[in-house]
Amino acid sequence: MSIDQDFHSGVLEALYQHTTHAVVVVGKDRRVQFVNPGFTKMFGYEPGEVIGHTTEGLYRDTAQFQEIATELAKLGGQPPDDIYYALYRSKSGHEIIGETKAAVFADKQGNPSGFIGIIRDITETVYRTGLAEETEQLFRDALESVHDTAWRMDLVTNEIELAGPAAADIFGIKEKKGRLSLDEWKQRLTDDGVVACKRFMQDLLNTGHAQTFLTFQQPDGALIFTRDTGRVIRRAPDGTPLVAAGTFADITERKALEEKSTETEQYLDSALEAADLAAWRFDLVGNTCRLSGPLARLVNLKSENEEFTGAYWCSLLHRDDVGEVIRQTAAMAEGRSNSCDVLYRLKDKAGQWRWIRSIGGVTSRSDDGLGLVANGIIKDETETVALRKNLEAERNRFETIFRNTPAMLHQIDENGVVRDVSAYWLSHMGYDRDEVIGKPASTFLTEESQIYAENHALPDFMKNGRAKNVALEFRKKNGEVIDGLMNAYLETRSGTGERVGYGVITDVTQLRRAYRDLERSNRELDRFATIASHDLQEPLRKITAFAGILASRHAAKLDPDGIQYLDYLSDAAARMQRLIDDVLEYSQLEIRPMKPERLSLNALITDIKTRLSTSISQTGTTISVSGSDAILADRFLLNQILQNLVSNSIKYHADQPPDIRIRMLDEPGGWTISVSDNGIGFDPKFASQVFEPFRRLHPRGEYEGAGIGLAIVRQAVDRQNGRISVDTRPQNGSTFTIYLPRHSAQQNVA
The missing domain is CATH 3.30.450.310 (Beta-Lactamase)
Known part of the structure; x- marks a missing residue:
């Protein structure tokens, strides 16, 4: 319904005539169309003075009128849903604080045609x-x-x-x-x-x-x-x-302080008791003192906490220490110092001198800065002083040993400067002491080693605290170069934090030369073995070939002795061929590079069965495998071990068919492999000799072979840092036990 219709109906008019709040009805143009008596009473205007006029004059200032207009525009012409507060101005100019609620009126078509506002004066309430x-x-x-x-x-x-x-x-x-x-x-x-x-x-x-x-x-x-x-x-x-x-x-802070105070008191009492200390309080004006705590029992006092004079305390001190105690006490009393820390000797109840350290400070001062009261603790350092003296004596003894030991020892600071060297270092290098002390340690190295030491070895040593087998070349005073291995330890001294390095230099010049000679010898031996085996095998092949030709083409022309001699020749050539092959294989084992890998014991034994299938079939041999299967080892070396042991078990069998049992245990430190058989065995007194090259326990014609198989086994085990042993009895079979360490295989893999 329209505004006019609404109010002409008299319903709303009667309602608003009796409210104490101001009621204002305005059109869309914000011009007043109706006011009630409450409005007149609140603002002082008669209806005729405001009807037809805009509401701008009712606000305290134009700015607020504009703000409300802007807000209405933001809300799409709708007044705020909530109550809002505005500053109005009465006819007499008084400021009115109004609590305002506005609503929209619509015409018959539902279109907004105006607003009604109800204003409550809350000026007095706000005040x-x-x-x-x-x-x-x-x-x-x-x-x-x-x-x-x-x-x-x-x-x-x-x-x-x-x-x-x-x-x-x-x-x-x-x-x-x-x-x-x-x-x-x-x-x-x-x-x-x-x-x-x-x-x-x-x-x-x-x-x-x-x-x-x-x-x-x-x-x-x-x-x-x-x-x-x-x-x-x-x-x-x-x-x-x-x-x-x-x-x-x-009361959080107070409770924390109370708990802290209680805790501190308990801690202090416990600390004094546990550390065997005593707390002291010294009246610097009255020259009186009190002691409390377990250490007070050492002092010749009538009772704990007894007050005594400074003079009495000084009477208990060693005469050489009294002066320093008085000097530090006077400095606190005169305001020249805030603290004291003095070590002195005190005679205890038993009449023994004890080293005492007194630490404390001024806790109360006068307005002019003089000390009034000082507090602190005393600590029995008798054992500490004795220990310090012993350490000093030990250090002096160490320095004496250091200088006179028959080894190249040196001492450097954290900058790599030489602080001391042993007499042997000087004699071996040819220098006088004053030519070495205070010089950088790298001064005595070759140019190449200087660069390595300054850029790598010394920084790594200072970082890690240790140096192990660092190879360096040292130059003597006469210019001679020696090879050295450096091992060193870095000490950080307590108290000062000073870092000192102690190094031992081992002259390995002769060892290096011997090693190089050995390498050269090994290379020559390898070359000789290869050449020798070739040169030896060439005539053997001819002997074998011509012996075969004689046997096949001219056997009819030979008498029985001639044929027998020809057989001897062929057999000797074959044995010589096997011997050459075994010797070459034995020599190669020592220089062959190690290549540890993950292996299967069952797979290795399967390959060995295939290679030895003829002898296994002829002798009716049975081979069983049990225990663990996986192992980390060199394939070639482990194969040599197993194949030679299995071959020996087949070769030296008794009357019954060979029964070979192979078992492996995976242990924390490595692997244990045992190879057992039911063969002829041998006397245990030969247990160590059977591993020697060409060592045979039976006549040559009784069993074939050059006697080098077990030597190959022993060398293959040694190459892997392992152990081998044998348990045997004549006619009761043999058990060979091999132990291969885990760490050796892992190191070779790394």
Whole structure:
């Protein structure tokens, strides 16, 4: 309906005529169409003075009128849904603070045709509230200054009002003032705090007043300790408590200080007792002192905590130490020093001299800076002084040994400068001591070693604290170059933090030469073995070939002796061929590079069975494998070990078919492989000899072979840093046991 129709109907007009609030009806152009008596009373305008005019003149200033227009535009011509506050101006010019609620009127088609506003004058209320808030703020500031928070609780609804710092600190309430329920209150309490809170409420309801200590937990987990007091301030006619009020004070800091103080006292007493110390207090003005603590028992006093004079104390001291004690005490009394730290000898009750260290400082001063009171501790350092003397004597002894030991020793600082060297170092290098001390250690190296030492060896040593087998070339005073291996240790001395390096240099020049000679010899031996085997095999092949031709083409022309001699020749050539092959294989084992890899014992034995299939078939040999299967080893070397042992077991079998049992155990340190058979065995006294090259325990014609098989086994085991042993008895078979260490295989892999 339209505005005119609405008000001409008289319904709304009668309603607004009797309200005490100002009612203003305006059109879309914000011109006044209607005002009620409440408006006239509030603003002082008669209806005829404002109807037809815009509402701009009702506001305190034009800016606010424009702000409302802008807000209406933002809201699409709709007034705010909520109550808003505006500053108005009456006809007489007085400022009116108005609480305003606006609504839209629409025509018959539903289109907005104007607004109605109801204004409540809250000027006096705001003024009074301002005074109350100012008073309340003063009260809250006072509470905060003493870390107290006021509370008031409706005992019927369990709603709590808070004002003070804890409102924000504990409950996160802004402005440090707000409301919360008793349940919300309890949610911030620790378990002990909840129990204490229940007891507090019971006392409050039963007696009308209560006091307790509560522990709250902040959102970040920190604990706040409080002292809570309160009383009932309002009751129902029947005496039922309705409202209670009180305060709770934050005593967290005080509690922490109390606990710290108690802890400190306990710690001090325990520390004095455990460390055998005594605490002292010296009156610098009255020249009197008191001792407390276990160490006081050493002093010739009538009782613990007995007061005695400084003169008496000095009478107990060694005469050579009295002067320093008096000097430091006087410096504190005269304000020239804040502390003392003096070591002196004191005669104990038994008449023995004890080394005592007194440490302390001024704890009270006069206005002019003079010391009044000093406090500190005394510590028995008799054993420490004795130990220090022993250490000094030991250090001197070490220096003597260091200088005179028949080894190349040197001492450097953290910059690599030589501090000391042994006499042997000087004699071996040809220098005088003053030519070495204070010089960089790298001065005595060749140019190439200098670069390596300064850029790598020395920085690594200072970082890791150790140097192990660092190869360097040293140049003697006469220009001769020697090969050296450096091993060193870095010591960081306690107290000073000084770092000193101690090094031992081993002259390995002769060893290096021998090693190079050995390498050259091995190369020549390898070359000789290869050439020799070739040169030896060439005539053997011819002997074998021509012997075969003679046997096939001219056997009819030979008498029986000739044929037998020809057989001897062929057999000797074959044995010579096997011997050459075995010797070449034996020589190659020592120089062949190691290549450890993951292997399967079963797979290796399967390959060996294939290679030895003829002899296995002819002798009816059975081979069984048990235990672990995986092993880390060199394939060639392990194959040599197993094949030679299996071949020996087949060769030296008894009357029954060979039964060979192979078992492997995977142990923490490595692998143990045993090869057992039911063969002829041998006397245990030959257990070590059977591994020697060309060592045979049986006549040559009885068993074929050159006697080098077990020597190959032994060498293959040694190459892998292993061990081999044999357990045997004649006609009772043999068990060969091989142990291959795990670390050796891993190192070779690395």
